[in-house]
Amino acid sequence: MNELISSISIEALLSRRNAAAERVRGMLKAHLEIQELLEPIEHSSLGTTLYMSDRRAFDDADDAEHMIKGIDARMWDHLLKLSGLWQLMDATARQEWRSNIDNHDVPELTAENIAATFEALHGGRGLMFERGVLAVFRSLSWDYKTNLPVRFGKRLVITRVVDNGGKGGWKYARPSFGGTNGLDDLIRVMVTLDGRPEPANGSWRTLDALGWPRSQALAELHGMFTVRGFKNGNAHLTFTRLDLVDRMNLILAKHHPNALPPAREAA
Numbered sequence: 001m002n003e004l005i006s007s008i009s010i011e012a013l014l015s016r017r018n019a020a021a022e023r024v025r026g027m028l029k030a031h032l033e034i035q036e037l038l039e040p041i042e043h044s045s046l047g048t049t050l051y052m053s054d055r056r057a058f059d060d061a062d063d064a065e066h067m068i069k070g071i072d073a074r075m076w077d078h079l080l081k082l083s084g085l086w087q088l089m090d091a092t093a094r095q096e097w098r099s100n101i102d103n104h105d106v107p108e109l110t111a112e113n114i115a116a117t118f119e120a121l122h123g124g125r126g127l128m129f130e131r132g133v134l135a136v137f138r139s140l141s142w143d144y145k146t147n148l149p150v151r152f153g154k155r156l157v158i159t160r161v162v163d164n165g166g167k168g169g170w171k172y173a174r175p176s177f178g179g180t181n182g183l184d185d186l187i188r189v190m191v192t193l194d195g196r197p198e199p200a201n202g203s204w205r206t207l208d209a210l211g212w213p214r215s216q217a218l219a220e221l222h223g224m225f226t227v228r229g230f231k232n233g234n235a236h237l238t239f240t241r242l243d244l245v246d247r248m249n250l251i252l253a254k255h256h257p258n259a260l261p262p263a264r265e266a267a
Contacts (some may be wrong), residue, residue: 010114015073017109021068028064032142069104076109077101083118084251087198088125090132091185133251139154151249154239159184162213170231173214180204190224
């Protein structure tokens with residue numbers, strides 16, 4: 001198991017988790033003892049002074065287990081990020097995992113559950129990654145001749161990447177927060193193929209810091225492609241790493257063998 005998450009000691013993490021859970025249950029025990037001591041005193045309820053994070057009174061064992069579930073959820077998320085498997089997840093898998101974390105819909109954090117979960121995720125990592133490549137390709141609009149319906153070409157058009165400023169005009173144009181998700185998906189796929197970690201900052205933050213698309217009409221993202229914004233909201237991408245484009249096309253061809261792209265001509 002430690003081979004999958006080599007940057008952390010599972011034993012140390014479980015020790016911290018169990019110590020935290022023990023203290024949460026100790027808080028409940030102390031709370032009930034204090035209530036019992038103050039029961040004869042009028043207006044002495046602790047219900048108005050002791051609250052959980054969601055502002056419900058910390059009254060019973062269900063509340064304690066709810067808090068422990070939250071601790072487990074955050075530790076599961078921590079483990080996933082450290083394992084590197086998060087980078088290989090496509091958008092669907094990430095959304096499902098995020099929903100489970102936010103809703104505390106996770107198994108108890110034990111050595112057995114960690115081993116079973118991460119062995120399953122590790123075994124399916126290739127399929128998850130390939131699913132991400134396919135999702136990027138299928139999100140393209142075929143209304144533009146540069147977007148080829150059988151493969152990634154040298155150039156792409158991605159729609160709704162620029163917020164053109166509305167009534168304020170082009171001088172107020174900025175990257176679209178939602179529209180740059182497509183750029184992030186593409187970058188994640190390409191840097192993973194290149195053996196690099198996913199960038200810490202998303203495309204929206206990077207492009208907005210450059211003043212794109214106004215002051216910097218043409219911007220380069222992580223050495224993978226250049227991107228130019230237009231007033232109709234579209235972004236035109238030109239790949240600078242055609243070797244990675246070829247590898248993405250091989251993944252497309254694996255799932256759609258009748259659309260095998262032709263080999264790139266040698267320089």
